[in-house]
Amino acid sequence: MSPQTESAVSNRETEASVIRQPLGARLGHLFKSQAMQIVLVWLAIVMIFSALSPGAFLDIANFRNIAISVSILAILGVGTTFIIVTGGIDLSMGSVLVFSGVVGSMVMESLGDGEGWFVAIVGILAALTSGLFWGLLNGFLVAKAKVPAMIVTLGTFGAALGLSQVLTSGIDLRAAPEVLVDSVGFGSLFGVPSLVIIATTVVIFGIILLNHTKFGLRTSAVGSNAEACRRVGINVDRQLIKVYALAGLLAGLAGVLNLSFFRSTTIAGHSLTNLDVIAGVVIGGTSLFGGIGTVFGTLVGLFIPATLRNGFVILGVEPYWQQVVVGAFLVGAVYVDQTRRAANSRGSTRTSIYSRIFHHKSSTNTNRKES
Amino acid sequence: MRHATTIKVASVVAAMAFTLAACSSSSESESTAPATEAASTAEATASANKELSVAFIQGVIGDNFYISMECGVRAAAQEIGGVNVSVQGGQKWDPALQQPIVTSVMATSPDAILIAPNDITALQRPLEEAAKESKVVLVDTTVEDPSFAVSQIASDNVGGGAAAFEAIKKMVPEGGQVLVIDNQPGISTSDARVEGFEGAVGADPSFEYVGVQYAKNEPAKAAEIVTSTLQRYPDLKAIFATNIFSAEGAATGIKQAGVAGDVRVVGFDAGPAQVEALEDGTVQALIAQQPYQIGYQGVMQAVASLRGESTESTIQTGFTIVTKDNLATEEGQAALYASTC
Amino acid sequence: MTTPIYEARDIVRTYGSVRALEGANFDVYPGEISALIGDNGAGKSTLVRILAGADQANAGQILFNGEPINLENPTDARRRGIETVFQDLALANHLNPIQNMYLGRELMKRGFLGSLGFMQRSEMRSQGRAAFSELGATVRNFSGPVGGMSGGQRQAIAVARAAAWASEVIFLDEPTAALGVVQTKGVMDLIRRIRDKGIAVVLISHSMPHVLDVADRVHVLRHGKRVAVMDAKKTNVEELVGAMTGALDGEEAA
Numbered sequence: 001m002s003p004q005t006e007s008a009v010s011n012r013e014t015e016a017s018v019i020r021q022p023l024g025a026r027l028g029h030l031f032k033s034q035a036m037q038i039v040l041v042w043l044a045i046v047m048i049f050s051a052l053s054p055g056a057f058l059d060i061a062n063f064r065n066i067a068i069s070v071s072i073l074a075i076l077g078v079g080t081t082f083i084i085v086t087g088g089i090d091l092s093m094g095s096v097l098v099f100s101g102v103v104g105s106m107v108m109e110s111l112g113d114g115e116g117w118f119v120a121i122v123g124i125l126a127a128l129t130s131g132l133f134w135g136l137l138n139g140f141l142v143a144k145a146k147v148p149a150m151i152v153t154l155g156t157f158g159a160a161l162g163l164s165q166v167l168t169s170g171i172d173l174r175a176a177p178e179v180l181v182d183s184v185g186f187g188s189l190f191g192v193p194s195l196v197i198i199a200t201t202v203v204i205f206g207i208i209l210l211n212h213t214k215f216g217l218r219t220s221a222v223g224s225n226a227e228a229c230r231r232v233g234i235n236v237d238r239q240l241i242k243v244y245a246l247a248g249l250l251a252g253l254a255g256v257l258n259l260s261f262f263r264s265t266t267i268a269g270h271s272l273t274n275l276d277v278i279a280g281v282v283i284g285g286t287s288l289f290g291g292i293g294t295v296f297g298t299l300v301g302l303f304i305p306a307t308l309r310n311g312f313v314i315l316g317v318e319p320y321w322q323q324v325v326v327g328a329f330l331v332g333a334v335y336v337d338q339t340r341r342a343a344n345s346r347g348s349t350r351t352s353i354y355s356r357i358f359h360h361k362s363s364t365n366t367n368r369k370e371s
Numbered sequence: 372m373r374h375a376t377t378i379k380v381a382s383v384v385a386a387m388a389f390t391l392a393a394c395s396s397s398s399e400s401e402s403t404a405p406a407t408e409a410a411s412t413a414e415a416t417a418s419a420n421k422e423l424s425v426a427f428i429q430g431v432i433g434d435n436f437y438i439s440m441e442c443g444v445r446a447a448a449q450e451i452g453g454v455n456v457s458v459q460g461g462q463k464w465d466p467a468l469q470q471p472i473v474t475s476v477m478a479t480s481p482d483a484i485l486i487a488p489n490d491i492t493a494l495q496r497p498l499e500e501a502a503k504e505s506k507v508v509l510v511d512t513t514v515e516d517p518s519f520a521v522s523q524i525a526s527d528n529v530g531g532g533a534a535a536f537e538a539i540k541k542m543v544p545e546g547g548q549v550l551v552i553d554n555q556p557g558i559s560t561s562d563a564r565v566e567g568f569e570g571a572v573g574a575d576p577s578f579e580y581v582g583v584q585y586a587k588n589e590p591a592k593a594a595e596i597v598t599s600t601l602q603r604y605p606d607l608k609a610i611f612a613t614n615i616f617s618a619e620g621a622a623t624g625i626k627q628a629g630v631a632g633d634v635r636v637v638g639f640d641a642g643p644a645q646v647e648a649l650e651d652g653t654v655q656a657l658i659a660q661q662p663y664q665i666g667y668q669g670v671m672q673a674v675a676s677l678r679g680e681s682t683e684s685t686i687q688t689g690f691t692i693v694t695k696d697n698l699a700t701e702e703g704q705a706a707l708y709a710s711t712c
Numbered sequence: 713m714t715t716p717i718y719e720a721r722d723i724v725r726t727y728g729s730v731r732a733l734e735g736a737n738f739d740v741y742p743g744e745i746s747a748l749i750g751d752n753g754a755g756k757s758t759l760v761r762i763l764a765g766a767d768q769a770n771a772g773q774i775l776f777n778g779e780p781i782n783l784e785n786p787t788d789a790r791r792r793g794i795e796t797v798f799q800d801l802a803l804a805n806h807l808n809p810i811q812n813m814y815l816g817r818e819l820m821k822r823g824f825l826g827s828l829g830f831m832q833r834s835e836m837r838s839q840g841r842a843a844f845s846e847l848g849a850t851v852r853n854f855s856g857p858v859g860g861m862s863g864g865q866r867q868a869i870a871v872a873r874a875a876a877w878a879s880e881v882i883f884l885d886e887p888t889a890a891l892g893v894v895q896t897k898g899v900m901d902l903i904r905r906i907r908d909k910g911i912a913v914v915l916i917s918h919s920m921p922h923v924l925d926v927a928d929r930v931h932v933l934r935h936g937k938r939v940a941v942m943d944a945k946k947t948n949v950e951e952l953v954g955a956m957t958g959a960l961d962g963e964e965a966a
Binding site: 212223 | 803804839879
């Protein structure tokens with residue numbers, strides 16, 4: 001700070017020390033946060049399905065399976081949250097996942113006998129590197145070449161998948177060291193599957209990174225007002241490249257986990273993964289317009305469609321209806337976000353759906369009368 | 372209040388979910404809430420009097436082949452009596468989509484699971500796991516080590532591929548260049564069809580095989596393959612399209628290139644779009660599998676196993692060659708794939 | 713006579729065939745409010761951008777504390793203690809006032825944690841609050857997003873942010889353009905307090921009454937040149953308008 005301000009500030013520091021809100025207000029603030037509301041929504045879904053089929057749904061093994069199915073998506077979700085917070089988007093994650101798995105598998109197969117932890121670690125590093133490469137490419141094209149993120153990542157979505165098919169002639173590779181499959185793919189620690197542990201670690205890392213570090217703060221700032229960031233000397237291009245690189249790296253990690261779990265590079269698969277993850281991010285409360293978002297929200301947002309699908313299969317609902325309901329949640333989440341953004345930008349106190357629908361018209365009439 | 376909005380929206384959607392669930396549960400067969408029934412059914416040993424639950428996991432939803440298979444499943448269930456059928460499947464052919472469906476189905480502890488696995492290794496462990504509680508029958512596609520399964524039921528795809536060549540030979544007796552359009556390599560069923568075709572065409576010197584191209588279940592890609600192949604091989608006489616989307620696309624490609632009538636197409640599978648192509652002459656023959664039979668046999672094998680009766684570990688179903696000539700006959704009509712059951 | 717803290721001499725700036733500035737002059741002393749006025753197209757924004765480091769002049773000199781300097785970018789200017797608040801305020805709407813204040817200048821924790829990216833959040837919070845209150849900028853909610861606050865609040869936050877970091881000069885481009893009467897008074901008082909701290913304030917405004925109310929000197933720009941420098945207490949609106957539109961003689965003022 002300027003010397004004048006600093007001296008004035010230090011005089012006041014003793015006065016303004018630790019101004020904390022009372023506990024009640026802090027708890028109230030917590031419950032009003034979007035993330036908490038999403039958790040309540042998820043709990044409501046759990047309660048409804050538990051009531052409809054307690055035996056099958058409300059079961060530790062069932063929840064463990066839901067968690068496993070969300071794990072890989074959650075890792076992708078961390079990176080995607082960062083990208084969407086900057087106001088960008090990533091459609092390439094599924095293909096980068098596949099490509100990284102292919103590279104990892106090829107590397108591991110060619111090393112020695114293809115078994116053991118040394119091979120596994122080299123393979124993991126190879127996969128991470130290939131994911132990082134695609135992330136850097138995405139970031140460079142978005143930040144420096146100024147190509148819109150949707151177009152860039154649509155291009156890399158096709159390119160990464162195409163390269164995977166070139167490298168493998170379209171046939172899935174299945175080489176993965178047994179240690180990797182057994183410990184990462186299907187291992188568990190104290191009953192918690194390894195996949196879930198790894199995903200949880202990545203999610204916690206993501207939460208800390210976004211909420212508590214300069215990198216995370218600047219990510220939000222760039223998404224909120226990139227021009228303002230440039231004016232205060234933040235290298236916006238470099239920040240964007242780092243964000244996309246992070247997402248690419250995580251997609252590489254997801255590729256390894258995918259290979260370990262399925263013992264296959266699943267080239268034909270993951271074509272809808274990008275939309276599933278983006279839906280999870282949006283349902284979790286992160287705005288597609290950037291500036292605000294939480295990794296925790298993304299995690300819960302991913303749990304909701306996964307839990308819905310699980311419950312619907314258990315109840316025997318036709319697959320087509322499942323898609324309709326998950327889609328309805330997505331639209332609902334975006335609507336809630338729109339409402340919140342409108343309320344924030346106008347300082348309005350009227351935010352309930354009822355008043356937005358029914359009072360909107362009458363306010364227009366009033367304006368016409370006055371003019 | 373902002374959280375009021377969210378709670379309201381969520382309640383509406385949750386209410387929708389509840390209603391849909393209740394509706395589809397009651398629209399199933401005469402039994403009551405399937406899940407609670409299934410849970411208790413799994414504990415008891417299967418006997419002729421107990422109601423049996425069969426879960427059918429399709430390879431992909433919205434595909435006439437698997438819908439016909441569903442019809443066969445339901446018919447067998449109806450015939451046996453006391454068998455409750457539930458059908459699930461992924462939006463796309465994707466092991467990452469199918470695996471959570473398998474684990475969700477496992478939560479209901481069905482007596483039997485019929486499944487067309489999306490990948491030979493990806494579904495290996497999940498199905499081995501499922502086989503501990505339920506009888507598993509593999510339909511259409513298989514896995515690396517199917518020893519946990521009660522039975523594997525699929526078309527004799529090698530024979531089917533050879534039959535496709537026979538159909539071409541009948542239509543183009545003088546010989547010529549032939550192309551194969553496949554889905555993608557690595558899928559056991561279509562690989563076998565290509566193998567059968569290649570074996571048959573290789574044995575016949577009057578035909579030149581210009582190779583196999585992959586359309587990845589996308590009709591648009593198949594059309595593009597046809598138009599570009601015609602550029603390179605203008606004397607192309609016939610195309611063998613190994614599955615429904617490839618055949619659709621091949622027909623489109625031929626129309627686009629304006630060579631309808633000069634280039635013969637033999638398709639594998641007989642969905643409504645292909646039958647239409649057969650009717651208006653773009654496709655000249657269809658090698659129809661018997662998915663209805665596969666589904667029917669699947670249930671039969673599962674129930675036999677549950678009742679402690681003997682089972683067959685491998686069943687190969689046949690095929691029907693459908694042309695414009697026999698389309699109107701009863702045999703021809705029965706060979707076509709269903710759109711609803 | 714003391715040297716001006718910041719001075720522009722004979723600045724020329726052309727864009728192709730458009731001559732935005734044709735030898736413009738400007739100066740400001742510490743602890744004074746110099747207003748820069750002129751009609752649309754007179755060259756005010758161009759001059760401010762050059763003095764803020766966002767643009768480079770084609771010819772002329774910029775002197776800081778009597779020394780000629782060359783500003784490559786806004787960071788160069790900021791390093792010298794020159795801050796600018798443009799009309800768009802450059803606030804990140806989703807961030808709170810404290811985060812906005814420290815944007816780009818975050819306080820990092822010492823040692824290893826700092827290199828990992830962890831910030832001194834409670835320090836920034838308390839220092840930031842103190843900086844705001846010291847300038848008399850009352851911020852109602854320090855943890856809410858800036859985007860949800862009123863225009864006057866946002867202006868105050870943007871101005872206070874610049875003032876907290878500006879050790880020498882602060883440029884304010886149309887700070888009251890979008891504000892109502894009460895909010896304008898608040899910002900005007902804030903500007904006076906900044907001046908009282910010894911910082912040189914450059915105020916660009918279209919509003920003559922406000923300019924005469926708060927400025928010490930008024931510089932009038934016309935056709936890319938300074939045509940008059942008046943003592944605010946000794947001039948009036950007609951004179952200023954006359955200088956702006958050329959009713960007065962277009963001679964360079966001393």
